[in-house]
């Protein structure tokens with residue numbers, strides 16, 4: 001069924017759906033006064049659904065993390081048409097999409113450049129007393145326009161304060177918890193019901209980088225009789241032979257990276273500089289520069305043929321409706 005585009009707060013003109021998340025719909029829109037492109041995340045209030053409202057919480061996290069490069073800015077938050085609405089900077093393709101665009105193959109140089117920026121983002125979020133608990137390629141996206149070389153971190157629906165802002169005391173270690181996050185990338189601790197800390201975000205980031213490098217992780221597509229059994233099995237693989245083989249088949253820097261993650265105690269701060277230096281040294285040895293020329297920005301890579309994901313396909317219906325001379329400059 002066709003639903004006509006709507007306007008929010010009379011200023012934001014919605015143009016299409018960008019994505020449907022677990023808590024609501026995200027729309028593509030622009031500010032009619034400034035032309036600024038925005039993404040509008042909506043969520044119905046809890047009285048109309050069974051779930052607890054997450055968007056006001058996510059908004060609070062965005063405010064807590066505001067004014068930092070690589071975190072989308074909030075343009076507006078409030079209620080509109082009975083729904084919670086969060087208006088954010090619009091981002092470009094996420095890392096899962098750019099990976100597909102490059103036919104699933106990213107060079108080590110691109111992975112190392114991504115690692116630098118991704119570690120910086122996670123370090124910043126941690127410096128504000130927040131852990132993410134949902135590190136995955138879909139939650140990192142490239143910026144648009146002059147920010148197209150900047151990796152952004154977004155979607156803070158599962159983020160949590162790990163220190164009390166008043167007392168600065170770290171949350172206590174607990175066990176027997178239901179694991180949160182995406183099982184493909186979460187740290188092994190999550191599979192064994194352990195409370196997450198900074199070390200678990202860092203470990204998950206390591207799995208994301210290995211996924212981007214290899215295009216697959218060993219625990220993808222395994223069989224287990226139940227969901228719980230599968231989670232346990234993946235956890236065992238993440239600390240067992242499968243993990244060791246994964247590191248053996250990866251650049252040696254990843255073993256150093258995981259040695260650091262796995263050596264951290266629950267409330268210990270990761271050594272972000274040490275982690276970045278592991279990757280920087282490899283860049284240096286290879287003679288590669290941090291020029292932010294990622295694989296998908298390199299025109300020669302396009303010769304291999306790209307796989308544009310559906311979000312980037314133009315609906316021909318609109319092009320045809322525009323008439324044959326829609327692209328001609330006005331004379």
Ligand SMILES: Nc1ncnc2c1ncn2[C@@H]1O[C@H](COP(=O)(O)OP(=O)(O)OP(=O)(O)O)[C@@H](O)[C@H]1O
Pocket residue numbers: 018019020021022023024026038039041072088089090091092138154155157
């Ligand atoms: N600022 C943004 N710019 C561009 N696209 C966005 C933006 N925010 C969200 N999206 C798109 O909307 C989708 C869903 O958004 P988001 O991940 O924030 O919602 P969610 O309900 O938390 O989803 P999930 O359950 O997948 O984690 C994303 O995959 C992305 O494609």
